[in-house]
Amino acid sequence: MNSTDRGPEWSLEASDTANVIVLSGDWIAQQGHVPDFPSDGLRQARPGQKLTFRTDRLGRWDTGLIGFLWALKQGAAQAHLEMDADTLPDAAHKLLDLLPDRPAPAPPIPRRRFAPLATIGSLTIDSLTEIGTVTELGVETAKGGVASLTGRGRMRLTDLMSNIRDAGPSALLIVSVVNFLVGAILAFVGAVQLRKFAADIYVASLVGIAMVREMSAVMTAIIMAGRTGGAYAARIATMQGNEEIDALTVFGIPVSSYIILPSILSLTATMPFLYLYGSLVGMLGGFTVAIGMLSVTGAGYFHQTLNAVALDQFGFGFVKSIFFAILIGLTSCRIGLQAGRSAADVGVAATRAVVVGIVGVIALDAIFAVIATTIGL
Numbered sequence: 001m002n003s004t005d006r007g008p009e010w011s012l013e014a015s016d017t018a019n020v021i022v023l024s025g026d027w028i029a030q031q032g033h034v035p036d037f038p039s040d041g042l043r044q045a046r047p048g049q050k051l052t053f054r055t056d057r058l059g060r061w062d063t064g065l066i067g068f069l070w071a072l073k074q075g076a077a078q079a080h081l082e083m084d085a086d087t088l089p090d091a092a093h094k095l096l097d098l099l100p101d102r103p104a105p106a107p108p109i110p111r112r113r114f115a116p117l118a119t120i121g122s123l124t125i126d127s128l129t130e131i132g133t134v135t136e137l138g139v140e141t142a143k144g145g146v147a148s149l150t151g152r153g154r155m156r157l158t159d160l161m162s163n164i165r166d167a168g169p170s171a172l173l174i175v176s177v178v179n180f181l182v183g184a185i186l187a188f189v190g191a192v193q194l195r196k197f198a199a200d201i202y203v204a205s206l207v208g209i210a211m212v213r214e215m216s217a218v219m220t221a222i223i224m225a226g227r228t229g230g231a232y233a234a235r236i237a238t239m240q241g242n243e244e245i246d247a248l249t250v251f252g253i254p255v256s257s258y259i260i261l262p263s264i265l266s267l268t269a270t271m272p273f274l275y276l277y278g279s280l281v282g283m284l285g286g287f288t289v290a291i292g293m294l295s296v297t298g299a300g301y302f303h304q305t306l307n308a309v310a311l312d313q314f315g316f317g318f319v320k321s322i323f324f325a326i327l328i329g330l331t332s333c334r335i336g337l338q339a340g341r342s343a344a345d346v347g348v349a350a351t352r353a354v355v356v357g358i359v360g361v362i363a364l365d366a367i368f369a370v371i372a373t374t375i376g377l
Helices: 063-078 090-097 116-149 157-167 169-197 202-241 244-250 255-293 298-308 311-338 343-375
Strands: 009-014 019-027 051-061
Touching: 019 063, 051 063, 063 090, 116 255, 116 311, 157 169, 157 202, 157 255, 169 202, 169 255, 202 244, 202 255, 202 298, 202 311, 202 343, 244 255, 255 298, 255 311, 311 343
Parallel strands: 019 051
Antiparallel strands: 009 019
């Protein structure tokens, strides 16, 4: 039988002059027949004699042979035997020389110390760094927007229109359902209390002011953070895993103008109108409950709503919705760019984008509430 048709074999021939490792057959790792070097494989070796090789019957080989030789090299070091690899194939000799006599020891597991000041300092530095990065990303996106207005930008109109369709008309159904139910709940809760004082008509004021000033803007932003923000982060994370972001960078195409700018512009363009639409739908929900539960006429409800909700309340909510849109777009795109390159990282990025978007919207709404109180709005 030809030696190249045989499986990998090895043996130790110990003599008074040398310890010879005889290698024969094909040592191909993919075939799955490469033997492991046993821990007591050099038990019969003569101490003080060199360990040499005979490879005249060695066939084809790959990394399977190198793995075996490395284990043999480690065993020879433990047995205090000098190994002479000159008779090995030249390529195998060079690869074996690159490997140490013993594997590197595992690093010790670091002990966690209770250091609250260091932890707070580290979190503060990381937070400030992330705020700076997001701000820089926003500035680059704004520059890309100005360049697009002058005709020198890299944003494609088709991308912008596609994002507007996804962020606007496609979200009308869920915005309608949520805001209608929120308005109905506010009317129901208000009716239970106001009925005790024969003030049924003020349910219209309660629902109108609550929806226009707070609930419609916040609920619409939360919906868009979960629906559109998560989609943005997942899309960019997928592009990161497919190395599409790297390809854009290599070709000199700015990611901020090509990907991030259409996403933020679409949210900024659609969120204010979704807010106005949600306010009207929420007032319709309150109207439905009020007509069904209270002794309120439709004309009276409509008249009371117009008297209670001033135009500046709409303007305040309109401005809030724009800032909510910018926050959701920037944070979602930033989280997508931060994602790893595995499939699991796509899900992690989408989840983080939703959580950060919702928490950021609520925190920003609290800031707007303080500002409105300060200016007397």
